[in-house]
Amino acid sequence: MSHLYAIAIGSNRPHGRHGRPPGVVEAAIARLDQEFGLFDASPIVLNAAHGGAGRDFANAVALVESDLEPADMLARLKRLERELGRRPGRRWGPRVVDLDIALWSGGEFRSRALTIPHRQLGRRSFVLQPLATIAPGWRVGSLSIRHLAHRLARRRPRGLTARQVGSPAISPAFAARRNVGVITQ
Numbered sequence: 001m002s003h004l005y006a007i008a009i010g011s012n013r014p015h016g017r018h019g020r021p022p023g024v025v026e027a028a029i030a031r032l033d034q035e036f037g038l039f040d041a042s043p044i045v046l047n048a049a050h051g052g053a054g055r056d057f058a059n060a061v062a063l064v065e066s067d068l069e070p071a072d073m074l075a076r077l078k079r080l081e082r083e084l085g086r087r088p089g090r091r092w093g094p095r096v097v098d099l100d101i102a103l104w105s106g107g108e109f110r111s112r113a114l115t116i117p118h119r120q121l122g123r124r125s126f127v128l129q130p131l132a133t134i135a136p137g138w139r140v141g142s143l144s145i146r147h148l149a150h151r152l153a154r155r156r157p158r159g160l161t162a163r164q165v166g167s168p169a170i171s172p173a174f175a176a177r178r179n180v181g182v183i184t185q
């Protein structure tokens with residue numbers, strides 16, 4: 001059975017080949033497209049670092065379709081993280097790329113290794129904000145993503161200051177084919 005997954009992507013460290021964090025996020029989106037066939041992807045946004053990591057993060061959310069069950073999807077994402085240059089290290093340290101399962105179409109899922117919806121989803125504007133651009137009506141319990149994003153923005157009016165960044169390396173053909181937002185400053 002095919003499932004829809006919302007994958008939260010974050011990077012706050014440059015990569016030798018993919019360049020600065022927005023380029024790394026873009027490369028991760030392209031890899032997810034190769035691996036699963038992208039259903040949609042949000043614009044890439046820049047967010048001030050959290051948790052003392054010290055460098056700005058580039059974030060985006062991709063929607064992918066897959067027959068994989070959550071545990072297998074997590075294993076696949078871990079492999080992609082390694083492929084994209086992630087090395088195990090400090091949880092909040094600089095990281096080339098982080099791929100988390102924000103939501104899946106199967107509703108709630110809980111195992112020792114995995115909780116979906118992601119435990120931090122309701123507190124992370126760097127996930128809710130891009131997710132709201134591509135799946136505003138997706139419901140988490142009784143609330144929509146749009147509602148959760150607005151609620152968090154109201155609560156933290158001076159919180160994260162996200163700005164959308166240009167993604168020149170996303171080719172217009174890729175953007176057109178996949179309806180990926182290419183935002184220029």
Ligand code: AMP
Pocket residue numbers: 074091098099100101102112113114115116117118119
């Ligand atoms: P980190 O890479 O530091 O974000 O931590 C990833 C670990 O968090 C994974 O190895 C999972 O065991 C666990 N985890 C729990 N829920 C999730 C989720 N929804 N998506 C990804 N990882 C999760």
